[in-house]
Amino acid sequence: MTENTTSNPSDFIRDIIDDDLKTNKNDGKVATRFPPEPNGYIHIGHAKSVCLNFGIARQYQGTCNLRLDDTDPAGESMEYVESIINDIRWLGFDWEDRLFYASDYFEKLYQFAVELIKSGNAYVCSLSPDEIREYRGTFTEPGKESPYRNRSVEENLDLFQRMRAGEFADGAHVLRARIDMASPNIVMRDPIIYRIKREPHYRTGNKWVIYPMYDFAHCLSDALEGIVYSICTLEFENNRPLYDWIVEKLITGLRPRQIEFARLNLSYTVLSKRRLIELVEKKYVHGWDDPRMPTVSGMRRRGYTPEAIKNFCAQIGVAKNDNLIDVALLEYCVREDLNENAPRAMCVLRPLRVIIDNYPENQVEYFECANHPQKPDMGMREVPFSRELYIERDDFMEAPPKKYHRLGPGREVRLRNAYVIKFESMVKDAKTGEVTELHCTYDPQTRNAPPADGRKVPGVIHWVSAQHCAPAEIRLYDRLFGIEDPGSEEDFLHYLNPHSLETLTTCYAEQSLKNAKPGSQFQFERLGYFCTDARDSTAEKPVFNRVVPLRDSWAKIAGNDKK
RNA sequence: UGGGGAAUCGUUCAAUGGUAGGACAACGGACUCUGACUCCGUUUAUAUAGGUUCGAAUCCUGUUUCCCCAGCCA
Numbered sequence: 001m002t003e004n005t006t007s008n009p010s011d012f013i014r015d016i017i018d019d020d021l022k023t024n025k026n027d028g029k030v031a032t033r034f035p036p037e038p039n040g041y042i043h044i045g046h047a048k049s050v051c052l053n054f055g056i057a058r059q060y061q062g063t064c065n066l067r068l069d070d071t072d073p074a075g076e077s078m079e080y081v082e083s084i085i086n087d088i089r090w091l092g093f094d095w096e097d098r099l100f101y102a103s104d105y106f107e108k109l110y111q112f113a114v115e116l117i118k119s120g121n122a123y124v125c126s127l128s129p130d131e132i133r134e135y136r137g138t139f140t141e142p143g144k145e146s147p148y149r150n151r152s153v154e155e156n157l158d159l160f161q162r163m164r165a166g167e168f169a170d171g172a173h174v175l176r177a178r179i180d181m182a183s184p185n186i187v188m189r190d191p192i193i194y195r196i197k198r199e200p201h202y203r204t205g206n207k208w209v210i211y212p213m214y215d216f217a218h219c220l221s222d223a224l225e226g227i228v229y230s231i232c233t234l235e236f237e238n239n240r241p242l243y244d245w246i247v248e249k250l251i252t253g254l255r256p257r258q259i260e261f262a263r264l265n266l267s268y269t270v271l272s273k274r275r276l277i278e279l280v281e282k283k284y285v286h287g288w289d290d291p292r293m294p295t296v297s298g299m300r301r302r303g304y305t306p307e308a309i310k311n312f313c314a315q316i317g318v319a320k321n322d323n324l325i326d327v328a329l330l331e332y333c334v335r336e337d338l339n340e341n342a343p344r345a346m347c348v349l350r351p352l353r354v355i356i357d358n359y360p361e362n363q364v365e366y367f368e369c370a371n372h373p374q375k376p377d378m379g380m381r382e383v384p385f386s387r388e389l390y391i392e393r394d395d396f397m398e399a400p401p402k403k404y405h406r407l408g409p410g411r412e413v414r415l416r417n418a419y420v421i422k423f424e425s426m427v428k429d430a431k432t433g434e435v436t437e438l439h440c441t442y443d444p445q446t447r448n449a450p451p452a453d454g455r456k457v458p459g460v461i462h463w464v465s466a467q468h469c470a471p472a473e474i475r476l477y478d479r480l481f482g483i484e485d486p487g488s489e490e491d492f493l494h495y496l497n498p499h500s501l502e503t504l505t506t507c508y509a510e511q512s513l514k515n516a517k518p519g520s521q522f523q524f525e526r527l528g529y530f531c532t533d534a535r536d537s538t539a540e541k542p543v544f545n546r547v548v549p550l551r552d553s554w555a556k557i558a559g560n561d562k563k
Numbered sequence: 564u565g566g567g568g569a570a571u572c573g574u575u576c577a578a579u580g581g582u583a584g585g586a587c588a589a590c591g592g593a594c595u596c597u598g599a600c601u602c603c604g605u606u607u608a609u610a611u612a613g614g615u616u617c618g619a620a621u622c623c624u625g626u627u628u629c630c631c632c633a634g635c636c637a
Contacts, residue, residue, distance in 0.1 A: 011576085015579090039637085129635060133633075133634090136633060139564060139565045139566075139632080141565085183566085186565090186566080186632060186633050187566095189633090192634090192635055195635035196635080213635075214637050215637095234569090235630090237631070238566075239632090262630095315575085317586095318576090319576065320569060321576090322568095322630055323576095324575090325575065325587090326574050326575080329586080329587050332586090333587095340600095373595095414596050416596060418596090460595090460596050523599080550598090550600090551598090551600090552598070554598040556598095
């Protein structure tokens, strides 16, 4: 595992870079960029791209720019820009002074467009949107040339200037690249490169009423920034000829190269921006940072760590195969990191009162408990013990099966870090028959020691002292969807997991958890990893999010027995 | 249907003409004051049919399957 973090990753993109370096193709320059559109929060799929682009820059001592690709004012906002900046920083990447906005290039891009018109490579088309679609043809039939395709350079220049000046309504004209209406690649059939859109831009306000299209803006932004490797996802493969066409027409010297890789798909969730927005807007989740969301802000609030996310991105690799990564791998990475770094504590989720009949009424003892069983340097804490305790309801069974080694009639169990107790009797609710209270006795010899007579007590359960513990709220999160690949379903909302959030309001946390720092993670022993909710947790009532449960081999045994 | 991509254990990534390997998952077992962690072990793969070659996951030919493209989104 240590080898993993020290050795450099390798993939087909890094192979290309290695080759370029070997042949000195770009004077040894390595420059990448991460170019999100600020119209939503970034998610684990973006994190893959962030790790790739920034990771390459780091590995080759190159640079990686952060560029907001904000060429369509609809839906873009500063709130999204801020969230993106915040999220990438949190992941641990730095673009130094290279924060750019495509909108900062609007004037330059306009001049590039003028240049394209002058060289006869672009024209103003006045077909309606419907007509443009019709003229485009289909997969099997070539398109038809627009009647406006042969306008003079002067007319095109005049029209384009007037488009900019705001003389025309939205949709009245567009600027198109003059390529080939018969191209088998539909992208190349005179693609639109500028459209009129009377929509205020979150950065340029009302300065512009024409906006460049992605295909035009992106490649030129790359070129302007001196990007060498323009890494994007597979669905842009069809656009690469256009990328190259534009760059070839307008850029001399070093030209950026587009390389495509397969975007991440994660099981039991969706990663398309459209669907994520829908979940937020229709309130199926409580915002972009809902801990069930695969967004970076959601995972942060859930308690995932940057290290876990980055390690996950390293594990999944980079290739061109469509993929659906098992979310279990992400959870593995989270556990791996938290097992190493999260201090342990005890917390009872579904309490059952236990009275130790032979323990003195007003006595309190403090047990020194290790914050981490394998890491003494993480220190100790004192945990109070008294006559009345709470244990987990699951840790008692009235009629336990043989393999169950917790508490039951006639059985003994070890209280974690404390005494061995023995079941004596139970109290039931007269009406419901539910067990409401247990009476036990403790063996005073078993403090920090095995039973004196050598008998074995296989079970160990967690507990809290009733008079010392802190009432807490705990939110148990489960996968957002009930099926592996909801993203492939048109009506994906039908597959939402109705139990993706379970809120427990009568939990009891050990005393030390009262001062838990917001956003900090713990392992609640025998249960899982939990994170103090950064938003809702208070000193009076701490709120914990379950990051991920511990692996539970008992659940498997119990589950098999039922079958 | 035209064009562009991709096919290797259940999932994913490697193997760049020379022993098909890793991780996750699954399944056994050991250990254990967390049924955690850790450790040990096991199962399972080159889409398909031909060809070239001493030797093919890799090269060639055909076939099949999957993904992307007909936004004035990115």
